[in-house]
Amino acid sequence: MAGLPTLAVVGATGAVGTVLCELLTGRRNVWGEIRLLASERSAGRKVRCRGEELTVQALTEEALDGVDVAMFDVPDEVAAHWAPIAVRRGAVVVDNSGAFRMDPHVPLVVPEINPEQLRDRPRGIVANGNCTTLAMIIAVAPLHREYGLRELVLASYQAVSGAGQAGADTLHDQLIKVAGDRALGSRAGDVRQAVGDDLGPFPAPLALNVVPWTGLLADEGWSSEEMKLRDESRKILGLPDLKVSATCVRVPVVTGHSVAVHAVFATEIDTDGAREVLRNAPGVIVVDDPAAGEFPMPIDAVGTDPSWVGRIRRALDDPRALDFFVTGDNLRKGAALNTAQIAELLAKDLTHP
Template sequence: MTRKPALAVVGATGAAGSELLQILTRHEDVWGGIRLIASPRSAGRVLSVRGEECAVLALDEDALAGVDLALFLTPGEVSARWAPVAVSRGAVVVDSSDAFRLDPDVPLVVPELNPHAARLRPRGIVASPHDTTLTLLPAVGALHAAFGLRELVLSSYQAASGAGRAAVAALREQLALVAGTELGTATGDVRRAVGEGRLGPLPAPLALNVVPWTGAVRSDGWSSEELGLREETRKVLGLPALKVAATCVRVPVLTAHSLTVHARFEDEVTVAKAHEVLATSPGVVLYDEPALGDFPTPADVVGTDPTWAGRVRRAPDDPCALELFLCADNLRQGTALNSARIAELIAAEFPR
């Protein structure tokens, strides 16, 4: 007997949840039914998916009953509590939070790179990487397969939406406050104009500014997102000793993360060969004609699926190293799309 599996989307009313519902509507229908779940305060809202109106259910054990696969787009503390409950009720869980990414019994999956790992889930959970990691890996993973990756030095330029809707609201309010002013020419004038009460979840003003910090404090001056980018990259690529150093920066962009990448390889590389690899890799678009003004920016890539790659150069002092710039929509490619693709891999395990 064949049947399509039943899907639950937990966190359906969030920003990534909204993107996911669009993706489910656009992709092939592999689901026997889709159940939308969110926090109790969002229960009763009606959302559209695949042309049907669905009432949102409050997250509880009953809402998770009878589900084959539960896709969590929730904060880590919510996933940590409720993902095991969903597994105990018979579901496979795909989780987009940081709750399980580095758990050795939970595979961390990027379908373009390690789809086989989605089947290896002793805890019944599959994790999706952080949105910054997902901006990086489609391109860097393809280059690793061609040249053998040895070392990464990274700087991220992360959009406000990566810190949640409160950060987006704070940036919008700050931009309105500073619009048309002469701020930014004297020490502290932007901070005074914005005021401490309008920072939202950020440690400093984001309008007319960049903030060299994302995540929580960790030892030796590192942030949780910098160390997470390092460990997630190692785990997905299967390179536990890979040298990775990252500096994560929040920038005044609403949506789409960017990265500068210094990648050192075992073999000598050329720009022509790197272009060939990137242009033919799934999940990557090569956009690299600087003389024509062609290189990816957040304004270009927002609302699109792939990682965009440009500014590809061979390092001037190392024939085994490349410099490049990557950019991707952090809500779409960086969260919702990867989770949907993992879920579709698992759905294919059901007999048809």
């Protein structure tokens, strides 16, 4: 293999795939051929990527021939089936689904935190974290290195595009139905009636509501998303006994996941020291001047790369605990950006001069 490696984007026409193509246009180019793959249904579509107009191809075994790195942004079951096929055809897979994240033979990598784990990938697959985990962990990891993390209590404010393009479409549809009726939101059931039966991928209306449920039912009343926050935080930080309690809530925001974080450490912290750690952390931007109206919010963080961190303050009743609020673009750092960063690190190893 000579020159620059070949990249395949599998799931190129989804919400995350679309952002991936945008990102590939803006980032430093490390790729030779870029091949866009998707379901039969999307084959033939033209997509602009890196200044070229590319034709989306159907995902087949042959379409994976000659691919060095394959980014997967497809549902869990599609990834579970196709990622091993891509590996057998010679590609390294960077998978954004939940199919492989907790596999002990698959590294779960955040380039700012544990890039060294990329080296050991016995299954040929590297996993990308869940979008809510990524937004939060990028701020938690540098604090852990400084103070020694013991416990996380998390509450999320998750955007509808975390459920894909259908999620975003659903909220926009519902907004049209509720806008203009100034009496709505004041009687039990009035929003349900206005929205009607089309709830899209959600168990309840999102317009004028918050829904304390994302993902599937896991054990003992926990949701799969809440379990991911616990399991993935432990794996990324290398803390198998980390105490984690998370409550995951969907909110009527298009893109931008936020998390209220209460982090307990092994040692005493001070707010200024913690703020300095976060200021120097890669992938983090500190936005923390409430008196001036500056705190992290989805409408500002959407479309940007870093995790926005603010409301940084030591707990009043525990000198070892820090409270803060973080917002990240769930389609970028929460998905496409982290995937691209991992793939670029792999590309460096695969590029032969």
